[in-house]
Amino acid sequence: xxxxxxxxxxxxxxxxxxxxxxxxxxxxxxxxxxxxxxxxxxxxxxxxxxxxxxxxxxxxxxxxxxxxxxxxxxxxxxxxxxxxxxxxxxxxxxxxxxxxxxxxxxxxxxxxxxxxxxxxxxxxxxxxxxxxxxxxxxxxxxxxxxxxxxxxxxxxxxxxxxxxxxxxxxxxxxxxxxxxxxxxxxxxxxxxxxxxxxxxxxxxxxxxxxxxxxxxxxxxxxxxxxxxx
Amino acid sequence: xxxxxxxxxxxxxxxxxxxxxxxxxxxxxxxxxxxxxxxxxxxxxxxxxxxxxxxxxxxxxxxxxxxxxxxxxxxxxxxxxxxxxxxxxxxxxxxxxxxxxxxxxxxxxxxxxxxxxxxxxxxxxxxxxxxxxxxxxxxxxxxxxxxxxxxxxxxxxxxxxxxxxxxxxxxxxxxxxxxxxxxxxxxxxxxxxxxxxxxxxxxxxxxxxxxxxxxxxxxxxxxxxxxxx
DNA sequence: CTTAAAACATGATATTTATCAGGTTTTAAT
DNA sequence: ATTAAAACCTGATAAATATCATGTTTTAAG
Numbered sequence: 001x002x003x004x005x006x007x008x009x010x011x012x013x014x015x016x017x018x019x020x021x022x023x024x025x026x027x028x029x030x031x032x033x034x035x036x037x038x039x040x041x042x043x044x045x046x047x048x049x050x051x052x053x054x055x056x057x058x059x060x061x062x063x064x065x066x067x068x069x070x071x072x073x074x075x076x077x078x079x080x081x082x083x084x085x086x087x088x089x090x091x092x093x094x095x096x097x098x099x100x101x102x103x104x105x106x107x108x109x110x111x112x113x114x115x116x117x118x119x120x121x122x123x124x125x126x127x128x129x130x131x132x133x134x135x136x137x138x139x140x141x142x143x144x145x146x147x148x149x150x151x152x153x154x155x156x157x158x159x160x161x162x163x164x165x166x167x168x169x170x171x172x173x174x175x176x177x178x179x180x181x182x183x184x185x186x187x188x189x190x191x192x193x194x195x196x197x198x199x200x201x202x203x204x205x206x207x208x209x210x211x212x213x214x215x216x217x218x219x220x221x222x223x224x225x226x227x228x229x
Numbered sequence: 230x231x232x233x234x235x236x237x238x239x240x241x242x243x244x245x246x247x248x249x250x251x252x253x254x255x256x257x258x259x260x261x262x263x264x265x266x267x268x269x270x271x272x273x274x275x276x277x278x279x280x281x282x283x284x285x286x287x288x289x290x291x292x293x294x295x296x297x298x299x300x301x302x303x304x305x306x307x308x309x310x311x312x313x314x315x316x317x318x319x320x321x322x323x324x325x326x327x328x329x330x331x332x333x334x335x336x337x338x339x340x341x342x343x344x345x346x347x348x349x350x351x352x353x354x355x356x357x358x359x360x361x362x363x364x365x366x367x368x369x370x371x372x373x374x375x376x377x378x379x380x381x382x383x384x385x386x387x388x389x390x391x392x393x394x395x396x397x398x399x400x401x402x403x404x405x406x407x408x409x410x411x412x413x414x415x416x417x418x419x420x421x422x423x424x425x426x427x428x429x430x431x432x433x434x435x436x437x438x439x440x441x442x443x444x445x446x447x448x449x450x451x452x453x454x455x456x457x458x
Numbered sequence: 459c460t461t462a463a464a465a466c467a468t469g470a471t472a473t474t475t476a477t478c479a480g481g482t483t484t485t486a487a488t
Numbered sequence: 489a490t491t492a493a494a495a496c497c498t499g500a501t502a503a504a505t506a507t508c509a510t511g512t513t514t515t516a517a518g
Binding site (some may be wrong): 066086122147 | 293295296297299301303315316318321324325348350352354355357359361362364365366368369370371372373375376377416417418456457
C-alpha cells in the first residue's frame with residue numbers, strides 16, 4: 001500500500017491532481033485509509049459527510065431509495081473517482097447512499113482541506129467544476145434514457161457500459177459482476193423483468209452467462225437493439 | 230431596461246453575485262442584451278457556445294432529442310438562472326437545446342469573461358460550483374422519479390412544481406402555461422397519455438382547465454397521489 | 459373573415475412492464 | 489455435511505402505457 005498521496009497513481013484520474021505539493025501534503029497527513037467489504041456502506045442517504053472518499057480499488061454503487069422501497073442506482077464509482085464531493089461542496093446532507101459492490105479500498109479526506117483548497121486554489125476549484133459538469137451531463141443522458149428507452153434497450157446499454165468501462169476477463173465475461181437485483185436497480189425495472197430479459201438475451205445469443213457472470217456475446221446486435229432496430 | 234449589470238436585480242439569484250465590482254464592469258461592458266420570441270431557440274443541442282445566457286425574463290425549456298424523435302425536457306430555466314454554463318465550463322458542445330417557452334429577455338455573456346473570472350476569483354468558482362452541485366442533486370432526483378414513479382405521479386408532481394415555482398394567477402391558474410406536448414415531454418410520456426391524464430385529473434377535481442390554462446384545484450389529493458395513496 | 463395548420467381530445471387496441479405465486483439453485487453459516 | 493437464507497428463474501395474470509385512427513377545437517396567417 002502506497003501511503004503518500006503525492007505518489008498515489010489514483011489521484012491522476014481525479015480533481016486532486018490540480019492540488020499543489022503543499023496542499024497534497026496536508027491531504028496525505030490527514031487522510032484515513034479504509035477498507036470496505038462488499039455490501040457495506042460508505043454512507044447512507046441523508047447523512048452529513050465530514051469529507052470525501054477517493055476510491056483506490058473496488059466499485060461503489062450510488063443509489064437513492066424511492067418511496068415504494070426500491071433502490072435506484074444513479075451511478076457506479078470506481079478507481080480514481082471521488083465520492084461525496086457534491087454533498088461537501090453544497091454543504092448539505094447526501095442525497096445518495098454509497099454501498100460497496102465488491103471489496104473496496106478508499107481514502108477518506110476531511111472536508112476542511114477540500115473547502116480550504118477550493119477557496120484558495122482556483123485551479124483546483126475549476127478542476128472540480130469540470131468533473132461536476134461532466135457528471136451533470138451524464139445525469140442528463142440518464143434522464144433521457146430512462147424516459148425514452150425501453151427496459152430491453154437500457155439493459156443492453158448496461159452490458160455495453162460495463163464492458164467498456166470495466167472490461168472483461170480472458171474468458172469473455174464482464175469483469176464487474178453485478179447481481180440481477182443490482183442490474184434491475186441500474187436500469188430501473190423489477191428484478192423479475194430484469195431476469196427475464198437476461199434469459200431472452202441469452203437465448204438470442206446477445207450475451208452468455210455462467211452463474212452470476214455475464215458476458216457480451218454479440219456486441220453489434222446489442223447495439224442494434226439500443227439504436228432501435 | 231436597466232443596462233448596468235452592477236445594478237441588475239436578476240444577478241442576486243445566480244452565481245454572478247460572487248463577482249467583484251471590476252469583474253461585473255467587464256461583464257456589463259461586453260454583455261449583449263437579446264429578446265427571444267416564444268418558440269425560438271437560444272441554442273441547439275450539439276452547438277458550441279461562445280458564452281452563457283443570464284435570464285432576465287421568461288422561461289426556457291432545456292431538452293434533449295432522443296433517438297425515437299421525442300424531446301425530453303430536462304429542466305426549465307427562468308428569471309435569475311444562468312443557461313449554458315455547464316457546456317462553457319467543460320469546454321464541450323452543449324448536450325441540450327434551449328427553446329423559449331414564452332417571450333424572453335436574456336443577457337449573453339462571452340465565455341472569456343466567465344473563464345477568466347473562474348481562474349482568478351475563487352469565490353466565484355465556488356459559487357458556480359455550489360449551483361452546479363445543486364443542479365446535479367436535482368438531476369439525481371429526476372432520475373429516481375423517472376424510473377420509480379408512474380406517469381400519473383409525475384404529472385401530479387409537474388403541476389405542483391409549476392405552482393410552487395411559477396405561482397398562479399388571481400383566478401387560480403398556473404402562471405406558466407405549457408402545451409400538452411410540453412407537459413408530455415417534461416414527464417416523459419406520449420402526448421395522448423398526457424392529455425388523458427389531464428382529463429382524468431379534471432374529472433376527479435384535482436385540477437381545473439380553461440383552454441390551455443391549467444390550475445391546481447386540490448393540492449392535497451395531488452400530493453396524496455404522489456405519495457402513493 | 460376564411461382557411462390551413464396546429465393543438466387538443468377520445469376510443470380501440472397492442473405492447474410493455476409489474477406483480478404474484480411458485481419453483482430451483484447457489485451461497486454461506488453452523 | 490447440513491441447512492437456512494438469499495439469489496435466481498419461470499408462468500400466469502394484471503396493470504400501465506403506447507400507438508393508431510379519427511374527429512373537434514383553437515390558433516395564426518393571408
